[in-house]
Amino acid sequence: MIAIVDYDAGNLKSVQKALDLLGEESIITRDFKSIEKADKVILPGVGAFGMAMTNLKKYELDKVIHEVCGKGVPFLGICLGLQLMFDGSEENEGVEGLGLLSGDIVRIPEQEGLKIPHIGWNSLELKNEGRLFDGLEKNPYVYFVHSYYLRAKEPEIVKAVTEYSTTIHASVEKDHIFACQFHPEKSSRVGLTILKNFAGITGGLE
Numbered sequence: 001m002i003a004i005v006d007y008d009a010g011n012l013k014s015v016q017k018a019l020d021l022l023g024e025e026s027i028i029t030r031d032f033k034s035i036e037k038a039d040k041v042i043l044p045g046v047g048a049f050g051m052a053m054t055n056l057k058k059y060e061l062d063k064v065i066h067e068v069c070g071k072g073v074p075f076l077g078i079c080l081g082l083q084l085m086f087d088g089s090e091e092n093e094g095v096e097g098l099g100l101l102s103g104d105i106v107r108i109p110e111q112e113g114l115k116i117p118h119i120g121w122n123s124l125e126l127k128n129e130g131r132l133f134d135g136l137e138k139n140p141y142v143y144f145v146h147s148y149y150l151r152a153k154e155p156e157i158v159k160a161v162t163e164y165s166t167t168i169h170a171s172v173e174k175d176h177i178f179a180c181q182f183h184p185e186k187s188s189r190v191g192l193t194i195l196k197n198f199a200g201i202t203g204g205l206e
Contacts, residue, residue: 022192045079107147
């Protein structure tokens with residue numbers, strides 16, 4: 001069972017629908033016991049960083065997220081979910097993130113001819129043998145919707161980058177923790193492969 005964390009963010013149903021297509025059982029929930037019992041946990045979302053953290057804390061979901069990550073349960077952040085996994089964001093300065101990984105969330109720099117938010121398909125440059133990308137070609141195309149992006153502090157955790165005004169760290173992986181700035185659930189066959197790879201990862205600390 002895959003638990004999709006419900007903190008009143010958008011796009012949760014799209015992730016569940018993609019998992020349904022893969023034959024993966026999932027539940028959208030904010031129930032602690034359901035999240036604790038899940039084999040894997042996904043934190044999706046679109047929206048503002050500050051409001052998202054307010055909601056996670058209101059429902060005390062930050063606590064159960066830290067608990068399952070501490071147990072080694074495979075955990076995947078998508079889009080805003082990726083950003084929330086870090087310490088904070090320029091979008092709402094002074095608001096603390098979950099602090100699961102180290103890095104800065106900053107606004108995409110303005111560049112003539114490029115629109116912000118970044119909306120659309122971009123190719124990825126794969127790095128450091130990320131498990132989410134097993135079986136994919138070298139430069140797969142995926143779908144983005146975002147105005148802020150990640151600059152990870154640990155180069156080795158970066159598994160994919162894309163270029164849009166700057167170099168964007170598009171996917172990271174550290175131990176059992178994974179994240180994508182793009183939307184795998186909206187990225188056609190490539191995205192389904194990424195979600196299938198995540199669903200196939202085993203977790204748990206010895």
